[in-house]
Amino acid sequence: MRCLLLISLICSLSVLADEWPDMPFPDKGSAQIVADNMNFMGLPMKTWVLHYPGSAVVVADFYEQQWKDHSEKFDKNTLNGDVIINSWQPPFLLTARIRSQYDSTLAYVGISQNLGFSEFETQSSQKFPSLSGTTVLSDISSVDLFKRGRTVVLVSERRVSESYHYYKNYYTSRGWHEVVGILEPSVNQAVLRLNRENAFLDVSIKSEQGRTHIVANEMSEGL
Numbered sequence: 001m002r003c004l005l006l007i008s009l010i011c012s013l014s015v016l017a018d019e020w021p022d023m024p025f026p027d028k029g030s031a032q033i034v035a036d037n038m039n040f041m042g043l044p045m046k047t048w049v050l051h052y053p054g055s056a057v058v059v060a061d062f063y064e065q066q067w068k069d070h071s072e073k074f075d076k077n078t079l080n081g082d083v084i085i086n087s088w089q090p091p092f093l094l095t096a097r098i099r100s101q102y103d104s105t106l107a108y109v110g111i112s113q114n115l116g117f118s119e120f121e122t123q124s125s126q127k128f129p130s131l132s133g134t135t136v137l138s139d140i141s142s143v144d145l146f147k148r149g150r151t152v153v154l155v156s157e158r159r160v161s162e163s164y165h166y167y168k169n170y171y172t173s174r175g176w177h178e179v180v181g182i183l184e185p186s187v188n189q190a191v192l193r194l195n196r197e198n199a200f201l202d203v204s205i206k207s208e209q210g211r212t213h214i215v216a217n218e219m220s221e222g223l
Helices: 002-011 056-070 117-127 160-172
Strands: 030-033 038-040 043-052 073-079 082-089 092-101 104-113 134-144 147-156 177-184 189-196 199-208 211-221
Touching (some): 056 082, 056 104, 073 147, 160 189, 160 199, 160 211
Antiparallel strands (some): 030 043, 038 043, 038 134, 073 082, 082 092, 134 147, 147 211, 177 189
């Protein structure tokens, strides 16, 4: 069944999967495809997980060297210790999220099709609820057997307390129940966990370098 869904998905694209550019990986790294049905900003996406026996700086430099000169738009940011790289190479958007793990590096590398950068910005601002002055850095969803998952990463000019109360009020007014709600103004951090039927939403909010970083993870059982 999963193979049939994947074939149907590929055939529906105007750019066939075998026309996608090759994804580069650093020497000594071990990469494999993860999730056969992923979605980035509402569009199909191929994603790999990369294990590299070395520094995250090396991996970040590798993708910057590979992508930057070929990009119409390119950005590189740090969020909660992870390096996030976006490269818009029409008609593809390439992304990498790179994380240090003791003496090794874990990275998620992806490519999505037929997405203009202006469409990326427009869709990202509409897909997930947010206050004004907030930018969606990534919005990735996946479908596995009997489960759906979604992770949204945002950065905001608003204070931690504003974002906390916004998401708390937004979801509780729509039938979600607060399970955990912790706001710590002294350290500019907050966490929120909500539940509705068979779905859970975790929101982590933290202030770094004068900006508020938000990570929302939603998981639901059943298709």
